[in-house]
């Protein structure tokens with residue numbers, strides 16, 4: 166193996182006879198970018214082609230229906246159930262091969278999770294009717310009002326029917342998998358991954374919780390795995406000994422003691438190896454009736470969540486193991502070196518930056534755009550939309566974006582050094598234009614500095630954007646207000662305004678009391694950018710600490726603030742947060758982690774607007790677990806000395822004793838700067854939060870769209 170950082174991850178590897186240029190794999194992600202009829206079109210081809218250009222060794226397609234449309238989970242899902250899907254797939258494999266990557270098709274039958282069968286009025290294929298648990302939570306329990314309204318416009322599911330498979334049905338599915346594998350081979354794929362995890366048809370047979378059959382496909386593990394083994398053997402027979410065939414299995418089902426457990430998974434892996442598979446992809450599943458667990462299995466929140474299971478399975482078999490689940494490249498490199506697993510499957514990291522492998526190879530890890538684990542991508546899929554990435558506006562839109570360098574460079578001024586402003590400046594710079602970035606305060610980051618305090622992954626994005634700006638040709642002018650005079654003097658082709666939201670204190674009775682902070686007060690206090698008014702409620706010691714932190718530059722570092730505030734914070738024990746959207750809930754997380762007793766009050770009927778569904782499911786479960794009280798549908802909030810009063814969802818008067826109140830609402834569009842510059846005759850384009858709150862994704866997407874629009878002509 167070659168020496169150097171990431172040398173193990175970058176070393177070639179083999180799955181069966183399939184030779185890969187490195188150990189990095191795009192793990193299967195059903196991103197809903199195929200055409201409506203399941204064929205390959207420009208969108209999904211360009212998406213995978215970009216991944217191939219990015220240097221990954223192998224790309225595994227998203228779930229590809231072997232019986233499509235039967236068993237389909239998503240709209241715009243790939244299909245391989247008939248020969249007519251081969252030409253499109255061939256164009257995709259050719260595009261990927263042209264950049265040196267290999268391509269495998271994930272063979273899939275959705276079974277009990279086949280959402281599209283439900284919408285089409287088809288029964289769900291299963292081993293036996295699934296158990297009913299009255300404790301089960303539904304996704305819609307975590308929906309915000311806009312999602313509930315969206316749901317009302319979707320086709321209704323009249324009834325849920327189950328098709329308990331007969332032995333003939335089982336044999337039909339076995340033939341469908343085999344035929345699909347053979348079609349994949351004819352379409353130029355280099356291998357197939359048989360999906361036997363995540364609650365889909367094959368795993369529902371393995372799972373004792375779902376499989377109550379009494380025939381040779383139910384009962385002991387050998388029987389429950391029979392269906393999968395028949396599929397593996399039939400696929401092997403269809404494609405021959407030299408074509409790579411492997412199986413994705415669940416190592417366990419979190420939150421379901423009667424579901425799949427690791428010892429079963431170890432035996433399953435051994436039987437799959439004996440049946441002729443070339444590798445095992447180790448994943449996991451969860452009790453879907455527990456909303457928090459949707460980010461506690463195959464798309465985990467905790468780093469390296471599935472690695473212990475992958476290592477256990479690796480020790481029990483002799484074929485390679487593909488591991489995944491929020492694994493950092495450094496960790497993967499060391500684990501591969503230690504023989505803990507063989508290949509790293511990455512999902513979200515490669516949505517955020519498909520060029521991650523190339524950047525590691527080129528020794529430039531600092532240029533990798535980081536995933537912020539916001540769950541936008543997967544929440545889109547839950548909501549039956551196509552996937553997008555919050556930090557990478559190009560992902561899934563590769564076929565629309567142009568990266569042509571400008572024939573004649575122009576001068577642009579970007580106003581506002583938050584995430585949107587930095588992104589726009591970087592994009593213009595990359596296209597060869599001359600860019601001046603004006604920032605009113607003494608550092609870049611804008612609201613992202615605040616977002617980085619409660620949620621560490623956001624800090625990585627902040628550091629990435631700052632680092633890229635520092636390495637670019639963008640001229641940054643800090644402590645500079647974008648007056649018409651300053652901007653006009655630069656004679657820009659256009660001015661891109663991303664000055665961020667305006668925060669005003671909502672008219673809450675008692676909001677002027679000294680123990681009430683606005684969002685701006687918190688912002689200035691935490692980032693060490695105080696003004697005399699904002700810190701009026703703080704005791705002398707707190708004022709001093711804020712000033713010292715700022716003077717030493719310490720409050721410029723979110724990690725420092727996160728650490729220091731664990732030891733001391735100028736806030737009392739009992740805190741009421743008024744506003745239960747993203748900002749209020751992330752702040753609540755920050756405060757409960759620092760031992761505060763927190764109550765969150767929200768006027769809307771649902772909390773968590775601005776958090777993406779899958780992350781919201783987690784936050785709404787975790788906050789009460791950590792002692793926070795969440796109140797939706799509240800009315801008549803009044804703040805009095807030492808107490809906050811309101812009417813709860815059922816109209817009762819409630820009083821909460823309080824030391825400090827934080828008002829985490831009142832942010833809105835802020836057109837002032839754009840209007841002033843426009844009035845001076847400049848060509849002004851506003852985007853991001855100053856146009857209306859869109860959070861990190863809105864800022865970055867707004868920047869990409871605007872730069873695209875301004876530079877399309879060259």
Ligand SMILES: Cc1cc2nc3c(=O)[nH]c(=O)nc-3n(C[C@H](O)[C@H](O)[C@H](O)COP(=O)(O)O)c2cc1C
Pocket residue numbers: 192193194195196227228271360363413448463464465489490491492510511512513514542543546552
């Ligand atoms: C948007 C999205 C779609 C996914 N779809 C699939 C799928 O079709 N088949 C599958 O086996 N896993 C699917 N997964 C799970 C991934 O294969 C993988 O287990 C997970 O993303 C963990 O890797 P990561 O932490 O690097 O993202 C999906 C994940 C994401 C984020």
Ligand code: SF4
Pocket residue numbers: 512513514516517535536537538539540541542543553554555556557
């Ligand atoms: S949408 Fe969020 S979680 Fe998904 S890849 Fe992008 S940054 Fe990561």
